[in-house]
Amino acid sequence: MKWHHVQENWPAFYDAIIDRWPQADEADLDEIDGDQRAFIAYVAGMNGQEPAEAREEIREWIVGELPSDVVMDPRHDNHSITLSAKYVGEGEDESDDDARFGDDAKDG
Template sequence: MKWHHIEENWHAFYEAIQDRWDEAEEDALDEIDGDQHAFVAYIAEITGQSKTDAREEIRNWIMGELPADVVMDPSHDNHSIANSVKYIPEGEDEYDDDARFGDEG
């Protein structure tokens, strides 16, 4: 996962942030509003770590999974579908019927 995923979907990450850092408060997260530098400073502050250590801890956290709210976002789905074109035989549309996968009636 890249930081822009987090920044674009900041509110969807609140639960994941609070699961990882119990001390994180929603009001503070509202103020941070996806700013990476502010988030690093905040995590350093609430954990008593240096910014370098906080940045490393966040980097490790980012390696985890995207929250369901982000994964289920239609723009994320459309991006994934568009990227799947390299796996689809020439002449087929990546947005075509996917009934064989059980998604359609």
């Protein structure tokens, strides 16, 4: 994952941040608001590290998975649908109606 994923979805990462850095505080995270430099300084301050050490620690943390709140964000739907095309049979469209599976809303 890239920092822009974190920045664009900052609150969705709070649990992952607190899991990695248990001493982190949500009020402080609200203030940081996804600013990478501020977060590096925050982590460095919490751990008594140099900023370069904190930057590396954060870089290692970013290698992890995106939180489900981010993955399930509707803004990602079209991209996910496009990626699913490799699993759709020949002659079918990955955006086709899937009413035959019983999960589409019924009109009426």
